[in-house]
Structure formats: structure tokens, C-alpha cells
Amino acid sequence: MATETLIWLLPLPPLLAFFLIVLFTNKNKALSHTIAVGAALLSFAGSMVVFFSTLGVDHFGEHPFESSINWLPTGEGFLKIGVLIDPLSAVTLFFVAITVLMIFLYSVGYHNFGQPVGDHDRAGLPPHGATMKDDKGKKHTVLSIEPMYSRFFAFIGLFAFGMYTLVISDNLLTMFVGWEIMGLCSYLLIGFWYGKPSARAAAIKAFMTTRVGDVFMLLGIAWLYTATGTLSYREIFTEEMLHSLASVGTPVLGLSAAGLIGLLLFIGTIGKSAQWPLHIWLPDAMEGPTPVSAMIHAATMVSAGVYAALRFFPLLEAEPTGTTLSIVSLIGTFTAIFAATIALAQNDIKKVLAYSTISQLGFMIAALGIEAYIAAAFHLVTHAFFKALLFLGSGSVIHGMEHGAFHSNDHVDPQDMFNMGGLRKKMPITFWTFLIGGFALSGFPLVTAGFWSKDEILADAFAHHHYAVLITLSIAALMTAFYTMRQITLTFLGEPRTKAAEHAHETPWTMTLPLVVLSIFAIGFGWVGIPEKFPLVGGLLPNLFHDFVGGTLAEHPKAPEFSWVPLAISIGVALGGLGLGWLVYKDVKAGQPDPLKKPLGPIYTLLANKWYFDEFYNFFVVRPVTWFSEVFSYIWMDKFLFDGFLHSIGAGAAFIGNTIRNYFDKPIINELIGDKLGAYWTFQPAGRALRKVQTGRIQTYLLGALATLLIVGALYYFIF
Numbered sequence: 087m088a089t090e091t092l093i094w095l096l097p098l099p100p101l102l103a104f105f106l107i108v109l110f111t112n113k114n115k116a117l118s119h120t121i122a123v124g125a126a127l128l129s130f131a132g133s134m135v136v137f138f139s140t141l142g143v144d145h146f147g148e149h150p151f152e153s154s155i156n157w158l159p160t161g162e163g164f165l166k167i168g169v170l171i172d173p174l175s176a177v178t179l180f181f182v183a184i185t186v187l188m189i190f191l192y193s194v195g196y197h198n199f200g201q202p203v204g205d206h207d208r209a210g211l212p213p214h215g216a217t218m219k220d221d222k223g224k225k226h227t228v229l230s231i232e233p234m235y236s237r238f239f240a241f242i243g244l245f246a247f248g249m250y251t252l253v254i255s256d257n258l259l260t261m262f263v264g265w266e267i268m269g270l271c272s273y274l275l276i277g278f279w280y281g282k283p284s285a286r287a288a289a290i291k292a293f294m295t296t297r298v299g300d301v302f303m304l305l306g307i308a309w310l311y312t313a314t315g316t317l318s319y320r321e322i323f324t325e326e327m328l329h330s331l332a333s334v335g336t337p338v339l340g341l342s343a344a345g346l347i348g349l350l351l352f353i354g355t356i357g358k359s360a361q362w363p364l365h366i367w368l369p370d371a372m373e374g375p376t377p378v379s380a381m382i383h384a385a386t387m388v389s390a391g392v393y394a395a396l397r398f399f400p401l402l403e404a405e406p407t408g409t410t411l412s413i414v415s416l417i418g419t420f421t422a423i424f425a426a427t428i429a430l431a432q433n434d435i436k437k438v439l440a441y442s443t444i445s446q447l448g449f450m451i452a453a454l455g456i457e458a459y460i461a462a463a464f465h466l467v468t469h470a471f472f473k474a475l476l477f478l479g480s481g482s483v484i485h486g487m488e489h490g491a492f493h494s495n496d497h498v499d500p501q502d503m504f505n506m507g508g509l510r511k512k513m514p515i516t517f518w519t520f521l522i523g524g525f526a527l528s529g530f531p532l533v534t535a536g537f538w539s540k541d542e543i544l545a546d547a548f549a550h551h552h553y554a555v556l557i558t559l560s561i562a563a564l565m566t567a568f569y570t571m572r573q574i575t576l577t578f579l580g581e582p583r584t585k586a587a588e589h590a591h592e593t594p595w596t597m598t599l600p601l602v603v604l605s606i607f608a609i610g611f612g613w614v615g616i617p618e619k620f621p622l623v624g625g626l627l628p629n630l631f632h633d634f635v636g637g638t639l640a641e642h643p644k645a646p647e648f649s650w651v652p653l654a655i656s657i658g659v660a661l662g663g664l665g666l667g668w669l670v671y672k673d674v675k676a677g678q679p680d681p682l683k684k685p686l687g688p689i690y691t692l693l694a695n696k697w698y699f700d701e702f703y704n705f706f707v708v709r710p711v712t713w714f715s716e717v718f719s720y721i722w723m724d725k726f727l728f729d730g731f732l733h734s735i736g737a738g739a740a741f742i743g744n745t746i747r748n749y750f751d752k753p754i755i756n757e758l759i760g761d762k763l764g765a766y767w768t769f770q771p772a773g774r775a776l777r778k779v780q781t782g783r784i785q786t787y788l789l790g791a792l793a794t795l796l797i798v799g800a801l802y803y804f805i806f
Contacts, residue, residue, distance in 0.1 A: 090153040093169040097250035099125035100243040107240040115235045119194045122239035126190040133183035140176040170256030174638040181470040185385035188600035193377040195596030245271035249386040257317040275378040276371045288370035295367040299357020306350030328404040345405030359391030359447045362421040369440040376481030383443045384474035415455025422448030426565035431693035435480045458546030465539035472526035475604035479520035482593045490589035508582035512590045517578045519601035526608040528567035529660040535612030541656040549646035567663025575671040583676035619648040
């Protein structure tokens with residue numbers, strides 16, 4: 087099979103799995119998860135074949151793996167859609183395929199492990215301390231899939247299809263189709279426990295917030311097509327086309343068409359990748375099952391936003407004034423430190439990771455803003471591995487706590503880290519893999535993948551004299567290491583602080599095996615991007631990532647010159663944050679408040695309440711819009727204006743009708759013509775006779791139509 091043909095087929099197995107589960111196997115749990123995991127395995131195998139095929143291409147720009155077909159006629163030609171694999175899409179395909187397969191496999195154990203604690207709402211409300219092992223759902227579930235277990239695997243299959251479609255697309259249109267499919271799936275999966283009000287609210291919040299960014303992105307796509315007549319990456323991102331777009335001025339911020347279109351597209355990334363100020367949906371997305379959190383935070387949703395920004399980076403770079411890149415850098419840098427401060431005061435194990443994701447995505451966006459293209463792509467890949475590991479690890483912890491709560495009858499919040507402690511001995515595999523993921527997130531020196539990718543971002547910031555970005559990201563990295571060690575210490579170290587933690591135990595192999603696999607990549611993938619001039623280890627391995635991914639751009643970016651300053655900062659903030667986090671939280675006892683609460687005072691309250699951004703949006707956006715829709719729009723516009731107008735028309739029509747009926751229809755038609763002149767007695771028998779022709783059977787009408795067609799055809803043949 088040709089590589090181009092295989093690329094077309096990559097998204098199909100998850101899509102077929104979705105339809106098979108929905109239509110045929112939704113009553114069979116084992117068959118449903120077997121189909122889903124098998125589909126993920128097929129796409130994984132195909133992705134690996136495609137990825138390793140790209141490694142053998144020396145001059146990628148001259149021999150890309152691409153294929154296109156005519157899709158929509160445009161009058162002068164056709165709008166083409168197709169597939170494209172270049173270095174950027176190849177490495178994205180690599181981590182997507184691995185993380186998706188691991189999440190699918192993990193989901194089998196996640197949804198089949200544990201026992202329910204008490205009864206629960208059969209309309210989709212999760213049991214306290216339970217899985218979906220015996221959940222049957224109701225017939226009114228989404229798409230009428232009765233068992234919730236099968237519904238879950240159908241939806242994550244569709245989710246994977248959306249991401250694969252986005253990655254392999256050679257144009258912005260089909261990329262946007264995959265983008266929107268993932269938006270739908272995030273809504274369905276965040277609100278998976280739809281009997282729970284908070285889950286329903288979170289799903290709506292995610293859908294509406296990301297739609298804000300998507301509308302602007304669609305405007306950018308429409309403008310780009312109007313200006314260029316194409317949406318193909320290969321045709322848009324040529325030197326001539328970019329120069330043409332950059333030479334057209336606009337009245338907005340003094341930007342050129344290239345800069346403003348790039349900014350519109352970037353707003354889509356702000357929504358999808360939860361950058362400030364559209365960050366508010368991502369922490370609430372934790373309402374979905376933990377594998378969904380991993381899909382959203384690592385394998386698909388938020389990664390898609392950064393991937394898209396990397397895709398249209400030439401547009402951002404083409405802006406002559408540099409304003410667009412400055413805006414990108416500002417948004418990313420602020421988001422990185424803003425989300426890190428909030429993570430310091432969160433007690434929910436998944437909420438900490440959620441704000442960590444927002445912060446790390448800020449690192450990537452900031453890197454793009456300072457033109458550190460390869461560093462952003464490198465951190466995207468490493469982050470996908472260690473964040474998937476951390477989310478799946480948190481799910482394992484929660485399951486262990488739920489099982490402990492069931493056996494001890496201690497109904498505490500299984501996601502509150504202050505109810506944990508001592509799980510290192512109870513869940514050793516989860517502990518060691520989570521420790522690896524946490525150290526990778528913190529950037530533990532030399533050992534973890536997160537160190538190499540984060541250090542490259544800081545090195546680029548230093549090399550290009552973006553000192554404000556360097557300082558801000560360094561502080562954010564220090565906070566990252568601190569709250570990561572806070573999480574590890576509260577969860578795994580010390581003594582159990584509740585009976586549930588005392589009775590927790592390790593999860594099954596379907597959950598721990600993906601943790602082990604992902605932990606290998608959380609360490610080993612960093613080795614492919616070690617700078618050549620790095621002390622001691624530099625040059626032992628070629629900088630494969632830089633050499634390969636740099637081929638995506640027309641001009642291969644140069645690696646930053648080695649300097650001890652960003653390296654010392656990177657090592658210092660990682661070790662300093664980890665050490666400080668352990669010192670502060672190592673002696674926390676049962677019932678003791680957060681040690682930061684007293685010294686920080688009102689600042690801690692501010693951070694714990696997420697800077698009151700939800701309250702701000704609720705007061706200044708949600709409530710005014712609600713008032714407008716309920717009071718102004720419904721009462722004044724709908725009921726008073728439109729209904730009043732329509733009711734007046736109705737009353738006028740009724741008056742005219744009654745007048746005609748009383749003075750024309752009854753005296754003239756009915757009494758004079760019908761009764762006195764005998765029309766009634768003439769037409770009534772004819773009507774009764776003709777009524778027999780109308781049998782009400784479709785077969786009779788079709789037979790009559792066929793007979794008429796034959797008669798007319800015969801007459802036409804013999805006469806003409």
C-alpha cells in the first residue's frame with residue numbers, strides 16, 4: 087500500500103468503531119471496548135508506518151507525502167482537499183497515536199474496576215466511589231445508546247477520528263472540520279454524567295467558550311480564502327503568497343492582512359488551548375471521566391490548538407511590524423504564570439493538573455511568540471506524554487481511593503489530596519510512574535523529557551533577548567515544580583490521612599500498563615532533542631528533533647547558542663521548586679489546613695477562587711446575556727413586538743374571514759348556489775364516485791404512475 091493511501095485511511099478505524107458501537111454493539115460491553123481498542127491499535131500501527139516512512143526522506147520539501155482530490159466546484163475549478171504529512175504532522179501523529187492507544191486501553195480498566203458504593207442516578211449521575219461497570223443508562227441518552235459504557239467508547243472513538251483528521255489534513259478547511267468534531271466530542275464527554283448538574287454546566291461552558299474562538303477562526307479562514315483563493319498549506323505558505331498578504335494593509339492595529347488573518351486564526355487557538363482570557367472552560371472539564379481529561383489535555387483537544395498555531399506560524403511571522411507575534415507572546419507568557427499561581431492553591435488532584443496544562447500551553451504559545459518554533463513543537467510532544475501520564479495516574483489514584491472508601495465506609499472526597507497520603511506503599515506502580523510524570527512536568531534536570539523541552543524555550547528567550555519572557559516563564563517554572571511536589575507529597579508520601587487512603591490498593595494491569603509505557607516516553611523522548619553543544623551529553627546523540635521538525639518551514643531555524651544562564655535558571659527553578667514543595671508539605675497531618683493558607687492570607691483565597699474569573703464572567707457576561715435573552719429579547723421583542731404584530735395580523739385576518747363568511751360564503755355560495763341552484767346535489771354524487779380513486783395506498787399510486795408513464799411513452803413512440 088502506498089504511503090499516501092495509508093494516510094487517507096488513518097482516521098477511519100476510530101470512525102468505523104464509533105458507528106459499529108452506536109448501531110450494533112451498544113448492548114455488549116466487551117465487544118464495544120474490543121472494537122474501540124482494536125480501532126485505536128489499527129490507527130496506531132498505520133501511524134507508526136507513516137512516521138517511520140517520513141524519517142527516511144532527506145529533502146522533505148521536495149518529496150512530501152501528500153495527496154488531494156477535487157471536492158467542491160468553485161466555478162473556475164475545484165476546491166481541493168487532501169492529506170499531507172510533513173515533519174510537524176509526522177511528530178504530532180507519533181504522539182497522538184501512542185497517547186490515544188494508551189488512553190483507550192486504560193479506559194477498559196477504568197470503567198471495569200471497582201464496586202458501586204450505594205445507589206446512583208440511572209440517568210447518568212456517577213455513583214459515589216464507583217465506576218460504570220454495571221451502569222445501564224436510559225434510552226434517552228445521547229444518540230440513544232443505552233449502556234453508558236458503550237456510549238463512552240463510541241464517543242472517544244469519534245474524538246480520536248477528529249484529531250487524526252485534523253493532523254493529516256493538507257488544508258485549513260478539513261482541519262477545521264476535525265477541530266469542530268473534537269469540540270462536539272468534548273461537549274459530549276465532559277457532560278458524560280449528564281444527570282449531574284455540574285457536569286452539564288461544564289459541558290455547556292466548554293462548548294460555548296470554545297465557540298467564541300472558533301467563530302473568529304472561521305472568519306480568518308474565510309478571509310484567507312477570499313484573499314488567496316485556496317486553503318491549502320502548500321499554496322498559502324509560499325514566499326510569494328505570504329509577501330502578497332503582508333503587503334496589504336488593514337485599519338486594525340496597523341496590521342497587514344497576513345498579521346490580522348493570523349491573529350483571527352490565533353483566537354481560535356486561544357479558545358481551543360484554553361489561553362487567557364478563554365481559559366475558564368478547561369478546569370471544569372474535569373467533570374468528565376478521567377480518560378476524557380487525558381484525551382482533552384494531552385492527546386487531542388488542547389494539543390490541536392497549539393498544533394494549529396504551529397501550522398499557520400508563517401502567517402504570524404509574515405506580519406512586517408511584528409505586532410501579531412508580540413500579542414501571541416504576551417498571551418502565552420501571561421497565561422503561563424497566571425495559571426501556575428492558581429494551581430498553587432487547588433486541592434483537587436485533577437484541578438491541579440488542569441491549571442498545569444493551561445500553564446504549559448502558555449509556555450508553548452510564548453515560545454511561538456518569540457519565534458522559537460522548534461522549542462514550541464518539542465514541548466508540545468513531551469508535554470503530551472507526561473501530561474497523559476499524570477492524568478491517567480490521577481485516575482488510578484482516584485480509583486484506589488474510591489476502592490478504599492468502599493471497603494472502609496469512609497465517604498470522603500476521593501479527589502481531594504488532603505484526604506490522601508501514604509499511597510506510595512499502597513499503589514507502588516502508580517507512585518513511581520506518577521513521580522516520573524511529575525518530575526518531567528517540573529523539568530527535573532537531565533533525566534526527564536520536560537527538562538530538555540522547557541530548557542530549550544528558556545534558551546531561545548535568552549538568545550533572542552526576550553528577557554521579560556525569560557524571567558516570567560522562569561517564575562512560572564519555579565511555581566510548576568513547587569505545586570508538582572506539593573501534589574506528589576500530599577498524595578503519596580507521609581502517612582494516610584483518612585481510612586480510605588489506608589485501604590487503597592493498586593489498580594489492574596489495563597490501567598498500570600499505559601502508565602509504564604507513557605513513563606518511558608516521559609523520560610526517553612527528551613533524548614532526541616538534546617542540543618549538540620550541551621555540556622557532557624551534547625553530541626552523544628544527534629539533535630534529531632531539531633533537524634527533522636525544522637524541515638517543516640521554508641527556512642530551517644537555527645538552534646540557539648548554548649549559554650550557562652538559561653541552563654542555570656532551568657536547573658535552579660526545577661530543583662528549588664521541588665525541594666521547597668517537599669519542605670512545606672512533608673509534615674501535613676490529617677485535618678491540618680494548607681500550610682500556605684496562613685502566610686498568604688487573602689492572596690491564598692484569591693488563588694483558591696481562581697482570581698474570581700468565573701464570578702467576573704458570570705456578573706459581566708452571563709447575567710447580562712441572560713437578562714437580555716429573558717427580559718429584553720423574550721418579553722419585549724418576542725412577546726410584545728413580534729407576537730403583538732403577528733397577533734394583530736391574525737386578528738385582522740380573522741375579521742376579514744368572518745366578514746367574507748357571513749356576507750358572501752354562507753348566503754351566496756352555500757344557500758344560493760349550493761341549495762337553491764342545485765350545485766350541491768350535482769357535485770356530491772360525483773365526489774363520492776371519484777373518492778374511490780383515492781385508496782390511500784402508495785402501491786396503487788405508483789402503479790397508476792407507472793401505467794401513465796407507459797401509456798405516454800407508447801404514444802410518444804408511435805406518434806413521433
